Amino acid sequence: MSQHIEFTVKTAGERLDKLIVAHVGDRLTRSQIQTLIREGHVRVNGEIIKPGIKLKGGERIIVTVPPAPPDKTVEPEPIPLVVLYEDADIAVIDKPAGMVVHPGAGNETGTLVNAILARYPEIAEMDYSPKRRGIVHRLDKETSGLILVARRAPALQRLMRQFSARTVEKVYLALTEKTPKTNLGRIDAPIARDPNQRKRMKVTRDGRPAISEFQVVERFKDGKTLVSVKLLTGRTHQIRVHLAFIDCPLVGDKVYGFRKTRYHRQFLHAAKLCFDHPRTKERLCFESPLPPELEGYLENLRRA
Numbered sequence: 001m002s003q004h005i006e007f008t009v010k011t012a013g014e015r016l017d018k019l020i021v022a023h024v025g026d027r028l029t030r031s032q033i034q035t036l037i038r039e040g041h042v043r044v045n046g047e048i049i050k051p052g053i054k055l056k057g058g059e060r061i062i063v064t065v066p067p068a069p070p071d072k073t074v075e076p077e078p079i080p081l082v083v084l085y086e087d088a089d090i091a092v093i094d095k096p097a098g099m100v101v102h103p104g105a106g107n108e109t110g111t112l113v114n115a116i117l118a119r120y121p122e123i124a125e126m127d128y129s130p131k132r133r134g135i136v137h138r139l140d141k142e143t144s145g146l147i148l149v150a151r152r153a154p155a156l157q158r159l160m161r162q163f164s165a166r167t168v169e170k171v172y173l174a175l176t177e178k179t180p181k182t183n184l185g186r187i188d189a190p191i192a193r194d195p196n197q198r199k200r201m202k203v204t205r206d207g208r209p210a211i212s213e214f215q216v217v218e219r220f221k222d223g224k225t226l227v228s229v230k231l232l233t234g235r236t237h238q239i240r241v242h243l244a245f246i247d248c249p250l251v252g253d254k255v256y257g258f259r260k261t262r263y264h265r266q267f268l269h270a271a272k273l274c275f276d277h278p279r280t281k282e283r284l285c286f287e288s289p290l291p292p293e294l295e296g297y298l299e300n301l302r303r304a
Helices: 016-024 028-040 112-118 121-125 151-166 238-245 293-303
Strands: 003-008 042-045 060-065 083-086 088-097 144-150 169-176 184-188 192-195 201-203 211-219 225-231 266-274 283-285
Touching: 016 028, 016 042, 016 060, 028 042, 028 060, 042 144, 083 283, 083 293, 112 121, 112 144, 144 151, 151 266, 169 238, 169 293, 192 238, 201 238, 211 238
Parallel strands: 144 266
Antiparallel strands: 003 060, 042 060, 083 088, 088 144, 169 225, 169 266, 184 211, 192 201, 211 225, 266 283
């Protein structure tokens, strides 16, 4: 059954979406609330209104949280995980390449969500969006490294605010097919979905803001270059799209790079993650070394 949440606006000038966050933010994330508003599940004095409207005070708000469709239930699976840190609020996991973060078309089982539901059953209590419960941010299937998981809804909400405010530090190691023109660089190029190929993203003037900073770590004789990339935004495929944009595509990236690449996976690893603990406010930093297969590939390049 659908769940109805009702409250009255007490102060004039409040934004509708922010008010709902204040009342149900412990159960739903801001993005989930925005979805509810867009889909007409939020009414103000019986009427559907845009998310950003400022209220006059005294309005009656009714939020309807629809039940999750039965076919979208995610089953817990006892999949082994490399857990670097865990407490009652969060977990930091070192994700292997090849693992999909959340269920989707063609990947209903074996995902990170399946695994964390088995390890942390309380995650299943989060409302709405069952296929993404506990997921604060994402990594591509073939990207290995650090990923942050929220075990409870309040922690998820607070962490997502940090990502929106760009206070989370995310650093990746990437191997490019070519050497960048400078040792240090900043790529400020908006990204949007490619209208001609829906599974691809592209740099386009009317895209969403996207900023990446890179630094050369090591050069190899054949032109390949190891770089560290710091994300200031978190767009889909951002690093892959930005590196291709400066003509330095990722090794192993068959979508944005060389299709005839000899490497079996994209050389991209989430190596460092820093954030404020959602409850204690303590700044936490975690690092993950390159997996043996990627380090071995670099050793072969050094011996060449």
